[in-house]
Amino acid sequence: MGWLPIFKKEMRLYFGSPVAYAVATFFLFIAAFFFAPSFIQYAEFSMRSAMQPQMGQTLNATENILRPLTYNMAVVLLFFIPMLTMRLFAEEKRSGTMELLLTYPLRDGEVLAGKFLAALTLYALILALTLLYPITVAWFTKIEWGAVLTGYLGLLLIGGAFLAVGLFVSSTTENQIVAGFGTFGALLSLWLLGWFADSAQGALRTVVQQTAIIEHMDGFAKGVIDTKDLVYYLSVIAFALFLTLRSLDSKRWRG
């Protein structure tokens, strides 16, 4: 249970400072920016199709509004996750509180778990707020909740993977800004990998394609849970957290 005090402390620091509120506002605003135009467009389109019934055959609220929204929110996470994680270790190292933290009777794994779960919880809370958009759509028309919630599961997983990478980067530096930009750079590289897949050949192409972090979002956005996507995100999380543990351990040796 050693993770619990760390978890509580991090939540207190998130909500005790403007961080949680600023990040939540920013994320909801950007998500609304993607949601509102497609929602309005869809409404106009469905009105016109009431006069020309053959047009209505392609109308599907889940497919036309919510699937692009899921994908767009995943893109926004690239900018937004580094802000949640950059502080977590860098700040403790810079202010020296890390020295105290590591001399309390807590395992490194418990410290890490507390911090990761706190960031994940805050992220999940903010994500839950965006459920407002599918609910709005559901008020006017029928949507496929199964597909929508699968999309949210995907967002939770990709967010978790981003958070784990962010924690690792934060554990390697004392500077929050470096941690933030480093995380952004790392995530962007993982993202852009998909673009290079087209120019690669044979086996390399498959490897590059499967490593790109966004490729695995497609299935979830469509409402399909594929084991390979699930395994991909969980492995990224596990690997990044493992690297963070090693990074914490090395601190003890270097002093």
Add this chain to the structure above:
Amino acid sequence: MIQADHLTKSYGPVTAIHDVSFNVDKGRIVGFLGPNGAGKSTTMKILACFMAASGGRATVAGFDVFSQSLEVRRRIGYLPENAPLYGDLPVAAYLDFVAEAKGVSRSLRRSKVADVMDRCSIADMQHRLIGKLSKGYRQRVGLAQALLGDPEVLILDEPTIGLDPRQITEIRALIKSLGGQHTVILSTHILPEVSMVCDSIIIINRGRIVAQGTQSELVQQVFPAARVEVEIGGPPAEVAQALKALPGVTSVEATVSGDGAARIVVESPRGRDVRGELTRLVAARGWELLELHKVGLSLEEVFMRVVAGEEHAPQIVESVQGTA
């Protein structure tokens, strides 16, 4: 309770401490004394399990600081240099977090936190953000978090730095009261603090222990001779001659004071008091005894001799180390 065996730590090519060995018995308060950069903090970081040593080993309460670090960390309270704390948390909330992290059970937490706030007199600041507190209060919050969980061993790195004189007195009294049940190791460069608070002293310089023992042991090791300073009204050369001939006197050092009287420092073996013979001699010769006092050998002089003397007289240091 605390045992360090040949501890060595290097940061890359820089050796911070070299072959540091000492022993602290249960319930004792030990002062770590040394100039800045001598390796005090490094030694404490190793004992507090924050850092691994490059060589040697250390045990706290019978547990190895490296291989049984979790057991050691359950038994220590650590105050790092400059008391690093979370500025965005209020005092009481912060201490509650520390109590929970140290495994204080839920039912006891509130009373334990109230207790340490009381002992460090910070209860009236408990709802303030730590970042808004003055240096003195922050230092006391740092001390309070070290005391939480009733650790057997306290490792305090410069606990009184940044406090005002009244607070220093309070904190010293608090630390002194911890002796007996707690084993305390504290570092400082305020010499009177060590004499007032500590049972024994370890002097460290440039990464090595140069002297250790109680204050009187240190004085004896470093200054084998007792000294008496006298001012005698009489012909200076003659007075010096006569004093030198006195039984028990090993050496005299004469200066002439402004009004023509002889001012002389007389050395004799420790434990041999020559003051009686000296006054009788002065009276017999018909001189005037204007002043007579023992030159107290303070820790300051010991420290200066051991630390500053290291470059000039390495043989002194060697002999001190041998007897320590």
